[in-house]
Amino acid sequence: MADSRRRVSLKDLAQELGVSIATVSRALRSSPEIGKEMQQRVKDLAQRLNYRPNPFARSLRRESPRVIGVVMPNLVSHYYAAVLDGIEDEAAKAGYSVISANSHEDFAAEARAIDNFISLHVEGIVACLAQDTTDYSHFEELAAMGIPLVFCGRTCLPDRFSSVTANGDEAARQATQHLIDTGSRRIAFIGGPNHLDMVRRRKHGYLEALRDNRIAIDRTLVACDRIDYNVAMKAVGQMLARPDRPDAILAFNDTITFAAFAAIKHMGLSIPDEVALIGFTDDAHAAYVTPRLSAIVDQSHLMGVTACRMLLRNIAGDKAVCREVVPQQLVIRETSAKRRDLL
Structure with missing residues (x-):
């Protein structure tokens, strides 16, 4: 049961019903992909738990700037700060803003960041794995929801997502x-x-x-x-x-x-x-x-630029899984x- 002291999220609804976040999201939108009975169950639970769509997320869908999310393990370090800088530079050229999160090398913090990005309806995500991450289900949810994701530096699920690594x-x-x-x-x-x-x-x-x-x-x-x-x-x-x-x-x-x-x-x-x-x-x-x-x-700045370019191609509709190597x-x-x- 969701904690009444905090905002109810899509993830809370999904866990309560035993379905994926993607199913909940589609049901709330009355998507024809979801049966009428499931749509009603989701909407009834959302009403009972006082679920409220994030108003910032709605504004992102209606207005500029368009936004991508970035989660890195340690933004205090020069390497990850430079990667983020490269992402921000390339995103700005395409008219995107960047929301960044620091996982502090912690799996739970990384998963929360991804959940927050989903709630904010970012158009895509660049991620570098936390060292504690061995469960990749939060990334698999993104694939199920059709949210583009590119890994940078530390990667997983190579058959599902594009990546940029060093040699x-x-x-x-x-x-x-x-x-x-x-x-x-x-x-x-x-x-x-x-x-x-x-x-x-x-x-x-x-x-x-x-x-x-x-x-x-x-x-x-x-x-x-x-x-x-x-x-x-x-x-x-x-x-x-x-x-x-x-x-x-x-x-x-x-x-x-x-x-x-x-x-x-x-x-x-x-x-x-x-x-x-x-x-x-x-x-x-x-x-x-x-x-x-x-x-x-x-070449950490170039890695960020390259990852962002790959993500923007995915957002534009290119579904190819690509791997690029930036030499050290x-x-x-x-x-x-x-x-x-x-x-």
Whole structure:
């Protein structure tokens, strides 16, 4: 039963009746796709629970600006802020405004954001999965309702939705190869949750480089856990405390990269002579630490632009499921080369 203290949503009606949000939405519109009996059940429940369509949503359907929704895992980070910036720039060119939501890497917050976007009748959505998300039913609801959705960065349901990703596998392979070429041999990979496709791609590239160079894979040098500064710092500290510690680290993203950087410093080890480091992170932060950080840099603004263009094509009626890859760039600075004569 819906909580009487808050506005009743389409989702509340759907849960009460045991049907999809799409069915409720269509029934309230008296769509011929829904039988008369179900239409009446939905309308009766809506009246009993005092369901009121969102007036802002109605205004969006009648008037400009047209609106798309964006949900990102961490809008405080430069990467996701730059992706959002790219989406907003491209949306503005097409006469759209953007409503953004921060999931804070939390599944429940992500699902609420999608539900809110549905209630607001946005014309389409760009999403990047929260690290906690393993249930994709809230995205499947969008497909059932015909609401266009494009994934950016972290993706799921590749047969159902278009996506824009980076070439993380190839970038990780190049970075690992650079570490090998400049003297590292015990190279660790510090990643996020294994169910994220972005983690799997980057770990795959790292492992491929080790195999290509006939370096034995040591599973104790692979730590994939939560994307969290303290969790990553603890994992790196434990590795570095071992007598057979790693002599290089490839870090999955900016949070993990700077946690690894801090852990190496905390252990009193020199970078790169004792432990080399390359991280997937944004170029601005990487250039202003000492030593300056070798980094795998995303074209994050371009990823946002590309995702928005794909979404606008979907909104215009193009139903094709597309996948585009925006390449990353390996920028070599001071933290990665043990033997600078090999550069």
